[in-house]
Amino acid sequence: MDDLLTYDAVLARFDPVLGLEVHVELNTASKMFCGCDNTPGGEPNTTTCPVCLGLPGSLPVVNAHAVESAIRIGLALNCQVAPWCRFARKNYFYPDMTKDFQTSQYDEPICFDGWVDVEVEGETFRIEIERVHMEEDAGKLSHVGGGTGRIVGAEYSLVDYNRAGTPLMEIVTRPVRGLGAKAPAVGRAYMAMLRDLMRALGVSDARMEAGNMRCDANVSLMPTGTAELGTRTETKNVNSLRSVEAALTYEMRRQGAILAEGGRVVQETRHWHEDGEYTSPGRNKEQAEDYRYFPEPDLVPIAPDPAWVEELRASLPELPARRRARLQEAWGFSDLEMRDVLGNEGSLDLIEATVAAGAPPAAARKWWLGELARRANEAGVELGAVGVTPEQVAQVQGLVDAGTVNDKLARSVFDGVLAGEGSPEEVVASRGLAVVSDDGALGEAVDAAIAANPDVADKIRAGKVQAAGALIGAVMKQMKGKADAARVRELLLERLS
């Protein structure tokens, strides 16, 4: 295993510098350069044709929708759109591409010079975007033999070319400095922001676990107080938001240990191991890759009409950062409350839907971040998969507001809903959960509580109203939690004043 410096020791001596290359598969109907179905997951090699297989004599034609998506992504990332650009061939020999080259863009990306802000724990960090370019995904390899399913030790490999030719966007940041201890968290927040952005634009499903969005995480360490960039490593196979943060943290600690010993970091590609949470070196290349890029002669240049670009700019949907600001204001949440919401995966959408279903925002937030987050956590599922819909949460809150149930009983209502016992109202009826606010029944319980606790009753008579809590508690206990606490208090004070 690698030597690792403690995280604090790394930060005491070095400033991390990040660079993130993100690949996003577009969800177009057809592939980038041919009409093959772009839906992932079909039977192997059933969505290929002479173009995406690179058979002699075939000619690619650019998918207009993919270009539109690329421009919209660029605009959403505050990029310039190139007035004129070309595709290029990136030549390499590897069985994931039968053509022996990937059609990509080289020094003429369709979008460039952008920026985007991400927030971590209330602090805003600006990430500069160097470029957004268009290319195609490659086929999928499965390695057989060797037991691990990995390429090392495999006896042979199997190739499915369905994915070859899927439109792929590469989004590259400039080196990001000045992040300090938050560097890994900023990397993660950037990925989360990109994912939300892709979904808001509707251009990609952006599911990291499905490989729709993939991250190559570059990091280097700069001795504090200097301005000279250190040697970076590039970590691949980082397939979840959590892994982005963990892989960056690991590399910072690994590089820190090497540098602290006076060693040199090797510039290399490293592989993230999700199971053991460490990186290992990739293949050692004897010399830098030479892809012999040249302009793709089978595709004519792209020159987006400025009027079209402006039309796309004007029709961008509300982007995540703006939506958050709007919702925070509409809901009257403090910055701290909003941070809790944003820190809780999926809760923003759920709260919005719950509010739309009629619940007050504060109540919607309370249920999703409290009771329901706890249950999701216990069940080990995402909040959205907890088993209660926003409409049901709004209905439960409606019952609370109407005085039918109190918060404690509402939890039992959720139990019933989760157990499949029907709507919140049906659960209240079938489980007999409604609060008792009938003065007759409550009065008896109040009298019993006073009789059982004469000392407390005397204190209240003497003016110590805060002692009423003990008697209210006694009544609640007797009524099995189903008493209307406010009415119990009124009845108590009436009798003891």
Next chain:
Amino acid sequence: MALTTADVARLAELARIALTPEELERLAPQLDVILDAVASVSEVATADTEPMSHALPLTNVFRDDVVTPSLPAAAVLAGAPSVEDGRFRVPRILGEGA
């Protein structure tokens, strides 16, 4: 222009073409002649001649995002030297000691 045998060896490696030292010696001057011939184009081109990568002055040749039929898998795999589970079977990618 003087193309060295080392240049040609590097190009051959990139193109995955195995050449013997004798072939490198023979091919380097031949390739040099070809490059010189192509270079003569630059004598004709003036400073205001834009470099071009296409013969036609076209831009924005697009197709609509419409799915068209793919090849049947059997046809796709028919030419493969080896097939397993509907996939192309390819030899070990990393050699021993990789």
